[in-house]
Amino acid sequence: MADQSIADAAGIMATAAEGDRSRRARLVIVLLCVGLAIAVLLSLTSGASDASAIGVMHDWLFGALPGDAALSARDHVIIHDIRLPRVILGVLVGASLAVSGAVMQGLFRNPLADPGLIGVSAGSSLGAVAVIVLGSTMLAPLTSALGTLALPLAAFCGGLATTLLLYQVATRQGRTSVATMLLAGIALAALAMALTGILIFMADDRQLRDLTFWQLGSLGGATWQKIGSVGPIIVLALAAMPFLARGLNALALGEATAGHLGIPVQRLKYTAIVGVSAAVGASVAVSGGIGFVGIVVPHLLRLLIGPDNRYLLPASALLGAALLLLADAVARTIVAPAELPIGIVTAVAGAPFFLWILLRKRGVIDL
Amino acid sequence: MIEARDVSVAIGGKRIVANVDFEARPGEIAAIVGPNGSGKTTFLRALSGDLGYSGEVTINGRNLSAMKPVEAATVRAVLPQATTLSFPFTVREIVRLGLVGGRSGALPGEDQRLPERALARVDLDGFAGRFYQELSGGEQQRVQLARVLCQVWAPVLDGKPRYLFLDEPVSSLDIKHQLIIMDIARDFARRGGGVVAILHDLNLTAMYADRIFVMHRGRLAATGSPQQVLSDELIEKVFDCRLKVGVLPAGNMPFVLPQSAA
Numbered sequence: 001m002a003d004q005s006i007a008d009a010a011g012i013m014a015t016a017a018e019g020d021r022s023r024r025a026r027l028v029i030v031l032l033c034v035g036l037a038i039a040v041l042l043s044l045t046s047g048a049s050d051a052s053a054i055g056v057m058h059d060w061l062f063g064a065l066p067g068d069a070a071l072s073a074r075d076h077v078i079i080h081d082i083r084l085p086r087v088i089l090g091v092l093v094g095a096s097l098a099v100s101g102a103v104m105q106g107l108f109r110n111p112l113a114d115p116g117l118i119g120v121s122a123g124s125s126l127g128a129v130a131v132i133v134l135g136s137t138m139l140a141p142l143t144s145a146l147g148t149l150a151l152p153l154a155a156f157c158g159g160l161a162t163t164l165l166l167y168q169v170a171t172r173q174g175r176t177s178v179a180t181m182l183l184a185g186i187a188l189a190a191l192a193m194a195l196t197g198i199l200i201f202m203a204d205d206r207q208l209r210d211l212t213f214w215q216l217g218s219l220g221g222a223t224w225q226k227i228g229s230v231g232p233i234i235v236l237a238l239a240a241m242p243f244l245a246r247g248l249n250a251l252a253l254g255e256a257t258a259g260h261l262g263i264p265v266q267r268l269k270y271t272a273i274v275g276v277s278a279a280v281g282a283s284v285a286v287s288g289g290i291g292f293v294g295i296v297v298p299h300l301l302r303l304l305i306g307p308d309n310r311y312l313l314p315a316s317a318l319l320g321a322a323l324l325l326l327a328d329a330v331a332r333t334i335v336a337p338a339e340l341p342i343g344i345v346t347a348v349a350g351a352p353f354f355l356w357i358l359l360r361k362r363g364v365i366d367l
Numbered sequence: 368m369i370e371a372r373d374v375s376v377a378i379g380g381k382r383i384v385a386n387v388d389f390e391a392r393p394g395e396i397a398a399i400v401g402p403n404g405s406g407k408t409t410f411l412r413a414l415s416g417d418l419g420y421s422g423e424v425t426i427n428g429r430n431l432s433a434m435k436p437v438e439a440a441t442v443r444a445v446l447p448q449a450t451t452l453s454f455p456f457t458v459r460e461i462v463r464l465g466l467v468g469g470r471s472g473a474l475p476g477e478d479q480r481l482p483e484r485a486l487a488r489v490d491l492d493g494f495a496g497r498f499y500q501e502l503s504g505g506e507q508q509r510v511q512l513a514r515v516l517c518q519v520w521a522p523v524l525d526g527k528p529r530y531l532f533l534d535e536p537v538s539s540l541d542i543k544h545q546l547i548i549m550d551i552a553r554d555f556a557r558r559g560g561g562v563v564a565i566l567h568d569l570n571l572t573a574m575y576a577d578r579i580f581v582m583h584r585g586r587l588a589a590t591g592s593p594q595q596v597l598s599d600e601l602i603e604k605v606f607d608c609r610l611k612v613g614v615l616p617a618g619n620m621p622f623v624l625p626q627s628a629a
């Protein structure tokens with residue numbers, strides 16, 4: 001073992017100590033970076049206008065190419081004002097959903113947990129549907145003051161408010177009971193859904209179409225303005241997550257043991273819950289209900305690199321972003337020139353996977 | 368030194384530990400014994416800072432209730448009676464979790480190798496790459512002990528003693544590994560640390576403990592050296608079982624005592 005430092009210096013090519021999956025995890029993260037870069041290029045160049053990848057890259061790096069390969073003015077607009085915001089939004093939303101899923105699973109100590117458990121999805125949905133249905137009547141002052149930002153703002157606030165309420169309910173004498181959160185979350189989500197139901201009942205045909213479409217999820221409405229409003233929230237929430245990684249690892253041994261190891265468990269829970277609520281609330285606000293990313297991505301990665309959150313969280317961000325871009329590419333092209341809601345694509349791919357996880361759980365390894 | 372004065376613990380309005388005075392000195396193994404449900408684990412959880420209590424607990428002169436989790440984690444490590452794991456970690460990854468507090472006390476640069484060394488001490492050489500959930504109960508218990516050892520690798524840190532809290536550390540171990548684990552505890556104490564261990568085996572307790580605290584229905588029934596405490600009367604009173612101390616079985620009935628270990 002004296003040559004450990006030499007082995008370390010040799011980097012990821014060195015053979016890892018037995019049971020140490022950190023080298024493999026780092027390698028996977030590097031590969032995922034490459035994968036995400038490819039997914040971004042693919043997204044930018046696929047669609048109704050067939051600007052070539054080389055053209056796009058060259059245009060950015062060195063200015064327009066001469067002759068045929070050059071981007072037309074129309075392509076330039078398509079790429080800059082339509083596809084680029086859409087790709088950035090896809091990256092932000094995909095990363096935020098996947099990382100939030102991984103954090104929730106660590107917190108609830110269950111590989112099937114997702115941000116829906118803390119009420120954020122139901123609360124955001126209520127906020128958004130309220131703006132869609134009541135935007136021209138009761139909430140008219142709000143919509144006229146905020147314009148197109150009214151909906152994302154209402155969705156974000158709805159999600160955050162529901163989560164904070166849930167947190168209050170489940171906290172007694174400075175300790176939050178995760179089990180109580182789970183049960184109270186079911187009750188609060190049901191309540192939010194009932195209120196949403198009342199709003200849907202009141203909606204007219206056009207509003208019904210709008211809100212159905214919103215609930216199915218889409219990256220279609222991406223604008224630079226939306227990115228400016230939710231981007232900082234998502235980036236900030238995601239930037240806080242790596243600080244939770246070691247605490248979440250310790251939590252795998254139970255809350256008491258995590259505390260014995262020196263983890264401030266209550267602060268960890270609070271940060272995780274608020275961070276996830278902000279990240280998911282902001283994502284749902286701009287892209288609607290996109291399911292299964294938060295369960296499928298961390299689970300796949302755990303099979304590949306193990307459950308160590310120091311690697312799982314960044315890897316989830318990368319894979320979540322890449323997969324959402326691919327799902328969006330499918331949504332845009334499969335019924336072109338029309339567009340499928342992306343939530344349908346992720347559900348069609350994710351639901352069978354979810355079932356597979358459940359079935360596998362009955363096998364030898366009890367997750 | 369750990370001192371507990373008049374400690375009582377109530378859970379859900381029910382008093383489970385009442386007026387316990389307790390002491391654990393560096394250099395010694397303090398054993399807590401008593402029947403099932405007598406409050407041993409509850410008392411240890413109060414010492415670990417998991418449960419609210421009345422009375423006073425100090426560790427190395429500092430009030431426990433004023434200590435942050437990370438401060439407590441540098442002076443003591445806790446082996447719980449049972450641990451459940453929620454994700455498929457490898458043995459090495461579990462043992463490494465003992466190092467999250469960052470103050471193992473090993474020489475600089477040695478932390479990286481501590482998991483292997485701790486595993487070797489609990490006789491689990493070569494298990495680092497296995498999945499924790501695929502191990503036997505006794506092997507899992509020893510992995511947890513290796514994790515606990517990593518946390519307080521040096522029994523003395525910054526000139527102050529550190530402590531091992533062990534809740535039934537040998538309950539699912541075979542006789543060889545019971546002796547190995549108790550020797551680790553004794554070695555930890557000899558090198559200046561303190562050990563608090565809940566034990567059920569009275570023979571092991573007599574052999575290893577410097578002081579015994581007997582708990583009975585949430586209260587302290589007796590305290591002292593093994594010679595002072597382990598009497599026929601006490602065992603009958605506390606364990607409700609008529610047994611004679613130091614009586615050999617009749618005839619050719621075999622018996623195996625840990626004391627006979629070579």
Ligand SMILES: Nc1ncnc2c1ncn2[C@@H]1O[C@H](COP(=O)(O)OP(=O)(O)OP(=O)(O)O)[C@@H](O)[C@H]1O
Nearest residue numbers: 378379383401402403404405406407408409410448
């Ligand atoms: N969370 C709890 N809520 C209610 N009662 C509890 C709780 N924890 C422990 N008790 C009760 O307190 C008593 C003491 O429990 P404790 O776990 O401290 O016993 P113990 O001495 O460690 O027993 P054992 O030898 O079986 O481990 C038991 O009667 C138990 O039922």
Ligand SMILES: [Mg+2]
Nearest residue numbers: 407408409448
């Ligand atoms: Mg017990």
